[in-house]
Amino acid sequence: MLKKSRNIEFGAQGEARVAQYLKDLGYEFIAKNWRIHAGEIDLIFRHPDGRIIFTEVKSRRTEAFGHPLEAITSIKAHRMRRLALAWLILNDLWSAPFRIDAAAVLGDENFTIDYREGIA
Numbered sequence: 001m002l003k004k005s006r007n008i009e010f011g012a013q014g015e016a017r018v019a020q021y022l023k024d025l026g027y028e029f030i031a032k033n034w035r036i037h038a039g040e041i042d043l044i045f046r047h048p049d050g051r052i053i054f055t056e057v058k059s060r061r062t063e064a065f066g067h068p069l070e071a072i073t074s075i076k077a078h079r080m081r082r083l084a085l086a087w088l089i090l091n092d093l094w095s096a097p098f099r100i101d102a103a104a105v106l107g108d109e110n111f112t113i114d115y116r117e118g119i120a
Contacts, residue, residue: 014059014105015042021103021113027053034087041083052098054084056119059105068104069114077120 015032023029027045030052034041043055056076058068080100088094104114 011059015057017105017111018055018057018103018113019043036086039079039083041087052096053101054080054098055101055103056080057103057105061108068106069102072102072119081120
């Protein structure tokens with residue numbers, strides 16, 4: 001059980017790092033860990049140009065089991081798109097422009113962020 005809570009904490013740190021990265025780029029924070037029965041969106045921001053940005057964050061300490069972004073399959077990308085549309089509808093923004101991004105946080109103390117726009 002200790003390993004699971006360590007992994008959850010590590011994932012939360014990765015999300016916080018990506019959130020700060022986006023804030024530093026001028027994005028406006030909207031929500032984190034938004035969930036409905038169909039799944040969860042890690043981060044939701046508003047781009048300076050007004051687009052809503054939905055970001056999936058994958059964090060790994062090492063690449064021993066592959067690059068973190070390899071965990072985002074086409075099924076996961078499709079689910080992200082459905083969740084993004086649900087969020088837009090529930091927030092009465094159904095016609096708002098949006099984008100689905102992904103971020104990989106690799107490493108622990110000395111970490112890197114690999115941010116990819118428009119994955120789905």
